[in-house]
Amino acid sequence: MEVIYNVKLLYSTDIPVSPGVINVEIYKPQQGKLPIYIKSLDENDPKQFMRNIAFIIQEELLKRINIDIITQAQLYIVEGDTKYKIVFNDSLNNFTIEKE
Numbered sequence: 116m117e118v119i120y121n122v123k124l125l126y127s128t129d130i131p132v133s134p135g136v137i138n139v140e141i142y143k144p145q146q147g148k149l150p151i152y153i154k155s156l157d158e159n160d161p162k163q164f165m166r167n168i169a170f171i172i173q174e175e176l177l178k179r180i181n182i183d184i185i186t187q188a189q190l191y192i193v194e195g196d197t198k199y200k201i202v203f204n205d206s207l208n209n210f211t212i213e214k215e
Contacts, residue, residue, distance in 0.1 A: 116142040116150065124175070126167045128159050135159035139172060148189040149182060161192050162199060162212055169207045191215075 120141040125134040136156040141149060153168065155161050161168055173184040182188060190201035198215045 116145065119143055120176075122176070123156065124168075124171055126161075126164055126171055128164055128167075135161065135164060135168075137161055137168065139176070141176070145189075148187060149177075151188050151190045152193055153190065154193045165192075165201060165210065165212065166207055169201070169203075169210070173207065 118140050120139075122139050124137055124139055126137065128135045136159075138154045138156055140152045140154075142152070144150075151172065153161055169184055169190065172188075172190070177184055177188065184190070185203040185206065192199040192201065192212070200213045200215050201210055202213060203210045
């Protein structure tokens with residue numbers, strides 16, 4: 116897969132003055148969806164803040180190119196050799212995290 120966009124983002128955590136930091140890589144479309152890989156760059160666990168992260172990715176990155184994160188993207192969280200797939204059920208608030 117080829118990376119088409121790479122960016123570092125901040126997201127809110129439980130501690131207001133200590134935001135989380137992630138690296139976001141967007142790849143060329145695969146199977147009709149835009150693959151988006153998320154990797155933490157600090158001690159925070161992005162799985163605990165997935166709603167915040169998904170909202171930021173939707174509003175800051177995807178909205179300006181008219182892509183809906185729920186129906187047109189596939190998010191993954193990468194932790195070392197482990198990959199988790201984020202499955203949105205109908206909104207940014209309703210999702211499951213599946214280990215792959």
